[in-house]
Amino acid sequence: MARHKKTIKGAELFCRSLVKEGVTYLFGYTGGAIMPVYDAFPKFPQLKHIMVRHEQAAAFAAQGVARASGKPGVCIATSGPGATNLMTGIADAHLDSIPIVAITGQVATSVIGTDAFQESDIIGMLVPVTKQSYILDDPYEIPRVVKEAFYLANTGRKGPVIIDLPKDIANAVIPDDGFDATIRYPVLPPPGIGKDQVAHAQRLMASSERPIVFVGHGVIQSGAQGEVRRFLEKSNMPFSCTLHGISALPGDHPQYLGMMGMHGTVEANRAIENADLIIALGMRFDDRVTGKLDEYAKDADVIHVEHDPSEINKNVRATVPIYSDLKPAVVEMTKVVGHKPYKKWYAFAAENRRYWEGIDPVNQGNSRGDKQNPLMGTVIRKLSDLTDGRDNVVSDVGQHQMFAARYYQFNRFNTWFNSGGLGSMGFSVPAAMGVKYTRPKERVWVIVGDGSFQMNIQELGTIMEQNIDIKILLLNNNFLGMVRQWQDLFHGSRFIGTPVKNPDFIALASAYGISGERVTAEKSLEPALRRAMKHKGAYLVEIVTDMDEMIMPMIPAGSRFSDMRVTR
Amino acid sequence: MRQKKLHTILAFAHNQPGVLYKLLSLIRKKRYNVETITVGHTHVEGISRMTISFSHGEGNKIEQIVQQIAKITADFYEQEAVMFYLLSEKVFIRHFGGKK
Numbered sequence: 001m002a003r004h005k006k007t008i009k010g011a012e013l014f015c016r017s018l019v020k021e022g023v024t025y026l027f028g029y030t031g032g033a034i035m036p037v038y039d040a041f042p043k044f045p046q047l048k049h050i051m052v053r054h055e056q057a058a059a060f061a062a063q064g065v066a067r068a069s070g071k072p073g074v075c076i077a078t079s080g081p082g083a084t085n086l087m088t089g090i091a092d093a094h095l096d097s098i099p100i101v102a103i104t105g106q107v108a109t110s111v112i113g114t115d116a117f118q119e120s121d122i123i124g125m126l127v128p129v130t131k132q133s134y135i136l137d138d139p140y141e142i143p144r145v146v147k148e149a150f151y152l153a154n155t156g157r158k159g160p161v162i163i164d165l166p167k168d169i170a171n172a173v174i175p176d177d178g179f180d181a182t183i184r185y186p187v188l189p190p191p192g193i194g195k196d197q198v199a200h201a202q203r204l205m206a207s208s209e210r211p212i213v214f215v216g217h218g219v220i221q222s223g224a225q226g227e228v229r230r231f232l233e234k235s236n237m238p239f240s241c242t243l244h245g246i247s248a249l250p251g252d253h254p255q256y257l258g259m260m261g262m263h264g265t266v267e268a269n270r271a272i273e274n275a276d277l278i279i280a281l282g283m284r285f286d287d288r289v290t291g292k293l294d295e296y297a298k299d300a301d302v303i304h305v306e307h308d309p310s311e312i313n314k315n316v317r318a319t320v321p322i323y324s325d326l327k328p329a330v331v332e333m334t335k336v337v338g339h340k341p342y343k344k345w346y347a348f349a350a351e352n353r354r355y356w357e358g359i360d361p362v363n364q365g366n367s368r369g370d371k372q373n374p375l376m377g378t379v380i381r382k383l384s385d386l387t388d389g390r391d392n393v394v395s396d397v398g399q400h401q402m403f404a405a406r407y408y409q410f411n412r413f414n415t416w417f418n419s420g421g422l423g424s425m426g427f428s429v430p431a432a433m434g435v436k437y438t439r440p441k442e443r444v445w446v447i448v449g450d451g452s453f454q455m456n457i458q459e460l461g462t463i464m465e466q467n468i469d470i471k472i473l474l475l476n477n478n479f480l481g482m483v484r485q486w487q488d489l490f491h492g493s494r495f496i497g498t499p500v501k502n503p504d505f506i507a508l509a510s511a512y513g514i515s516g517e518r519v520t521a522e523k524s525l526e527p528a529l530r531r532a533m534k535h536k537g538a539y540l541v542e543i544v545t546d547m548d549e550m551i552m553p554m555i556p557a558g559s560r561f562s563d564m565r566v567t568r
Numbered sequence: 569m570r571q572k573k574l575h576t577i578l579a580f581a582h583n584q585p586g587v588l589y590k591l592l593s594l595i596r597k598k599r600y601n602v603e604t605i606t607v608g609h610t611h612v613e614g615i616s617r618m619t620i621s622f623s624h625g626e627g628n629k630i631e632q633i634v635q636q637i638a639k640i641t642a643d644f645y646e647q648e649a650v651m652f653y654l655l656s657e658k659v660f661i662r663h664f665g666g667k668k
């Protein structure tokens with residue numbers, strides 16, 4: 001009697017490996033080279049494929065899953081144009097350290113390198129913006145490569161990993177045993193904080209009169225918010241968040257000075273300018289945070305805790321460089337830090353806050369001249385009040401993003417999602433889809449400008465097909481507002497390439513079966529937002545805002561903190 | 569013309585397609601110029617040795633690229649201990665442990 005060995009197809013082995021990694025949602029778009037994998041999906045009901053309308057959106061949706069769940073999100077595309085369409089979303093994940101696994105079909109191994117139909121050297125193109133990349137040229141390697149890809153994406157400093165799967169490997173039929181899925185290159189944990197460093201930090205903290213703690217994306221990604229909060233409350237030091245640190249700790253915390261950097265609050269930036277000690281936790285001193293480096297926080301010693309050593313001493317030299325995971329380092333520092341009232345220091349911050357509140361247009365009543373359009377800041381503040389700062393907010397890129405960061409009071413952990421490093425317009429709608437799949441019971445808002453909305457507007461099709469319940473708040477100033485602001489301030493108000501002739505967005509949404517309404521006066525704002533909140537299913541609220549509104553304060557790119565502008 | 573500073577890096581990595589490309593891509597991204605490059609086998613099977621010298625304008629940013637190259641090559645290391653350091657100036661020495 002012949003003994004029949006069980007066999008398996010490469011594509012099925014691939015899907016089975018994805019299931020083992022706990023994958024539920026894959027966002028993608030099919031095509032010739034990836035078809036074998038799609039063909040295997042019905043055998044794996046645990047895998048739910050969401051067909052998007054453009055591969056870029058698949059990469060952003062995968063990011064939405066990753067940002068909301070802390071686990072790798074997955075996107076999948078065919079070879080050639082499918083793969084190249086993923087690139088922006090992957091580059092974005094790289095700069096924001098978001099764990100995603102991108103799967104691309106590839107032409108058969110026999111024709112790789114011959115400019116075959118729909119061949120693109122996607123690995124070659126993505127090397128600078130991926131953490132690791134694999135081309136599968138042996139079906140036996142599938143289980144190990146998939147396992148390693150998920151492991152690397154989500155270990156240490158997180159980031160995107162790509163797996164390129166040639167069609168013949170996906171179609172190969174092999175005996176279903178003898179796989180070795182051992183991870184070849186385990187990542188070593190950082191060395192952690194040393195005794196000398198604790199002692200040095202202790203001395204600096206003990207003598208500091210004007211300290212400030214920086215809360216970065218790392219605090220959210222490592223789940224160190226509890227440890228950081230204990231450190232802050234024991235020491236009574238004020239803190240400020242980076243754009244991605246927002247929502248790590250409650251926005252109403254009494255020690256919170258608001259966001260730092262180019263569009264940060266007056267109180268945070270003035271505190272940084274005058275600080276004698278900066279304790280930077282899980283952040284990388286991006287140029288939007290520092291402005292002119294030579295003049296940055298000149299009087300401050302810097303204690304920098306980072307788990308990626310290439311970020312330490314990159315832009316700002318650390319007095320105490322601590323190459324460590326956040327939690328253990330913060331715990332050690334908490335043990336040795338003392339409590340101080342910092343009376344004068346907090347009084348200084350309060351004075352700066354009052355100063356800004358006195359000139360903030362949002363506090364000036366809303367209308368300028370005879371215009372009745374609501375201000376962006378007013379809209380966001382209203383949304384924040386109505387939702388008690390507890391909803392998920394996914395923003396796009398532009399003025400509306402900075403207004404959302406500044407005027408929504410994030411009171412719940414990890415509820416703020418946006419593209420910071422790459423600043424990719426088109427991020428919000430697809431990313432919000434991923435957030436919604438991850439948190440189906442929670443409300444998810446998209447905050448988007450008219451320019452950004454049209455960069456992935458085709459995803460209204462996905463929202464329609466899948467009944468994805470996201471609320472879209474479109475702040476329509478009929479301009480590429482953020483660029484207009486720069487033109488206004490630095491280019492003699494020459495508005496070149498920034499006015500936008502827009503479609504009827506409400507009619508467009510309705511073509512996709514999505515309800516919505518347009519708001520032009522402040523008095524209609526609250527009822528519209530309430531209707532959006534009550535509505536079952538996706539809803540579009542378009543708010544017509546003034547094109548000449550500016551997000552202030554602003555530290556112009558490459559300038560000193562003392563050059564901060566507070567009015568136009 | 570600005571005085572260019574020459575740096576030499578010795579790195580060990582797995583002998584696999586794409587490793588050298590990754591290193592050079594990083595050097596190119598920073599707009600440093602490769603002056604010489606030698607790649608060959610080591611006595612350990614499957615491990616290659618690369619000596620790369622490159623020049624760039626300012627001397628103070630070298631630490632970052634060293635750390636970044638260390639990150640790349642680290643992905644490929646599993647041998648008991650592999651050294652990685654700068655030959656021209658002793659900025660940084662690091663050992664990558666194996667599985668233990």
Ligand SMILES: Cc1ncc(C[n+]2csc(CCOP(=O)(O)OP(=O)(O)O)c2C)c(N)n1
Pocket residue numbers: 396397398399400401423424425426448449450451452453475477479480481482483
């Ligand atoms: C893909 C992409 N292209 C161009 C830019 C440059 N850019 C940054 S903000 C911005 C304007 C955004 O306009 P809009 O979405 O209408 O938002 P607003 O600033 O008006 O709130 C542009 C063009 C970018 N960030 N991303």
